[in-house]
Amino acid sequence: SYELTQPSSLSVSPGQTASITCSGFKLGDKYACWYQQKPGQSPVLVIYQDKKRPSGIPERFSGSNSGNTATLTISGTQAMDEADYYCQAWDGSSAHVVFGGGTKLTVL
Amino acid sequence: EVQLVESGGGLVHPGGSLRLSCAASGFTFSDYWMHWVRQAPGKGLVWVSRIISDGSTTNYADSVKGRVTISRDNAKNTLYLQMDSLRAEDTAVYYCARDPGDGYNLWGQGTLVTVSS
Numbered sequence: 001s002y003e004l005t006q007p008s009s010l011s012v013s014p015g016q017t018a019s020i021t022c023s024g025f026k027l028g029d030k031y032a033c034w035y036q037q038k039p040g041q042s043p044v045l046v047i048y049q050d051k052k053r054p055s056g057i058p059e060r061f062s063g064s065n066s067g068n069t070a071t072l073t074i075s076g077t078q079a080m081d082e083a084d085y086y087c088q089a090w091d092g093s094s095a096h097v098v099f100g101g102g103t104k105l106t107v108l
Numbered sequence: 109e110v111q112l113v114e115s116g117g118g119l120v121h122p123g124g125s126l127r128l129s130c131a132a133s134g135f136t137f138s139d140y141w142m143h144w145v146r147q148a149p150g151k152g153l154v155w156v157s158r159i160i161s162d163g164s165t166t167n168y169a170d171s172v173k174g175r176v177t178i179s180r181d182n183a184k185n186t187l188y189l190q191m192d193s194l195r196a197e198d199t200a201v202y203y204c205a206r207d208p209g210d211g212y213n214l215w216g217q218g219t220l221v222t223v224s225s
Contacts, residue, residue, distance in 0.1 A: 001170070033211035035153070042203060042218060043153065048211035086153050088211070095167045097143065097155035 002091035004100035011106045018074040020103045022087030025068060030089045032070035034063060037102075038083045046085075047072060074105075082107045110134035110214065112204050117219030124194050124223070130187035130204030130216055138162070138182040141207040144189050146200035147218075156202070157189065172198075194223045 004024045012018040022032060032050050035043035045054050047063035050070065060075045070089075074081055087100040116128040130142070144156040157178040158167045166178050177190040187204050201220050205212035 031210060035212070037153075042215040043212070044215075045211045045213050048213075052210075054211075054213060084152075088153075095158075096169060097145075097158065099145075099153045099155060102152040 001094060002089075002096070002098050004087055004089060004098050006085075006087060006100040006103045008101065009104045009106065011108060012074075012077050014079060014107055015076055018077045018081070018105055018107075020072045020074075020085050020087075020105065022070040022072070022100045023068055024070075024089065024098070027068050027070055027089060028066045030065075030091075032063070032065045033088050034070075034072045035086045035088065036081075036083045037086065043086065077105075077107055079107050081105065112206065112214055112216035114202065114204055114216040114219035117202065117221045119222045119224065120194055121225055122195060122223055125190070125192045126194065126221060128189040128191070128202055128204075128219060128221070130189075132185045132187070132206075135206075135214075137180075137185040141209070142178075142180060142187045143205045143207055143212065144178060144187075145203045145205055145212075146198075146221075147203070148197075148200040151200075154200075158207070159187070191221070194221075196223050199223045 034047040036046045037043040046061050050065040051063040062073045064071050084102045086102045113131045143158045159178045175193045179188045201218040203218045204216045206214035
């Protein structure tokens with residue numbers, strides 16, 4: 001079965017750039033999207049189709065996807081960005097949606 | 109208001125059954141594929157099942173296939189998840205999510221299912 005791998009945690013200082021990776025076999029051939037989830041809340045879509053931002057998502061959130069790795073980049077990270085982040089892709093061969101294991105982003 | 113509201117969660121014994129509902133409002137429900145996603149306490153998001161707009165095609169995660177049935181009633185703007193032969197490992201918050209084809213752009217608040225004796 002298809003798998004997506006993320007680092008379990010990442011720490012960044014306020015104002016710095018956070019880059020969260022998501023790895024999977026030929027992931028660049030699929031569309032990746034990213035979700036932000038804060039404690040006690042439902043997930044929120046922050047990036048879709050590799051690099052597009054839904055309305056209302058700040059410009060500091062950006063995405064890329066090539067080869068085996070998709071990356072979520074948060075520029076000028078703010079305290080409010082502290083959350084869990086999940087990547088997701090559609091595996092057409094199995095007709096399954098796949099999530100990465102999630103990355104806990106700490107801003108300190 | 110555009111929203112999804114889940115209901116039907118609760119405490120059930122191992123081997124028991126439960127039916128979750130997801131009521132949609134504020135948008136044309138029949139235009140969208142819909143999914144169920146679950147999250148065990150303190151764990152990550154796990155996809156459970158998908159149903160396309162007219163209900164004619166469904167897909168399931170291997171961990172629930174044969175025990176779970178997704179369905180929808182477009183006249184009632186409601187998504188369902190019938191869960192049978194429940195196990196302790198099915199304990200999770202279950203979310204319904206709207207899929208326009210490129211990511212879940214609307215989630216419900218979730219409903220907690222606890223499987224325990």
